[in-house]
Amino acid sequence: MSEIRIRPARAGETDLLSELALRSKAHWGYDEAFLETCRAERTYTEAQIRAGGLVVAAGPDDRLVGFYRIHGEPPDGELAALFVDPVRIGTGVGGALLRHALAAAAEVGFDSLGLEADPGAEAFYAHAGATRVGHTASGSIPGRRLPRMRFDLGLRRLN
Numbered sequence: 001m002s003e004i005r006i007r008p009a010r011a012g013e014t015d016l017l018s019e020l021a022l023r024s025k026a027h028w029g030y031d032e033a034f035l036e037t038c039r040a041e042r043t044y045t046e047a048q049i050r051a052g053g054l055v056v057a058a059g060p061d062d063r064l065v066g067f068y069r070i071h072g073e074p075p076d077g078e079l080a081a082l083f084v085d086p087v088r089i090g091t092g093v094g095g096a097l098l099r100h101a102l103a104a105a106a107e108v109g110f111d112s113l114g115l116e117a118d119p120g121a122e123a124f125y126a127h128a129g130a131t132r133v134g135h136t137a138s139g140s141i142p143g144r145r146l147p148r149m150r151f152d153l154g155l156r157r158l159n
Contacts, residue, residue: 004093006100009044009054009067016064017044017054024066024083028120034141041140042081044069055100057084057093066093068101074109079151082115098128106153113153116146125149 009017021042022035030038048054048069057066066084070077079101084094105113116136117125126132130149138144 003060004057004065004096005059006055006057006096008052009049009056011046011049013056013064014044014046014049017056017067018042020064020067020085021081021083023086024089025118027086027089028118038140053080055097055104057097066097068097070101070105070110070113072110075111077105077110077113079105079113079115094124095128098125102128102151102153105151111152111154113151115149115151117149119147122147122149125151 018039021044022039025038025042026035044054051071053070055068055070056064059065064085065088067081068079068083069081071080072078082094082097082101084097102113114133115125115130116138117130122132126149128151130151132147133150134148135145136148138146
């Protein structure tokens, strides 16, 4: 993990972020038709980069191996994305990104960080301390419901 550097996303990285998100989503065994349906929802923009909250993990060659996106206004924020390149899943990149996201959110005053988890990633978030608070409708697949989860961050600011 020492070769991974976490930094803000840069202008010009939108295509890389969007492609990485779809590759990561494919890790859960989704077919091409499903991924195509998700494409618009997983396309990132220069405006999102300029707004802040898009943070990447980059290798020593500056190749992107993961990223997250936080948005909202304190006290309640949203972990709108956390994706890891499939070849790096299970190597600690996702955990490092999530720890960074939670610390960054607490630092700017969020009391909670909500998220819609892919069903395959629910255990990852639960293991890190998120609790399931319900379900939410998928933004790209009509009729599909996703686990709605939340991290409570108030105690993180006290530590």
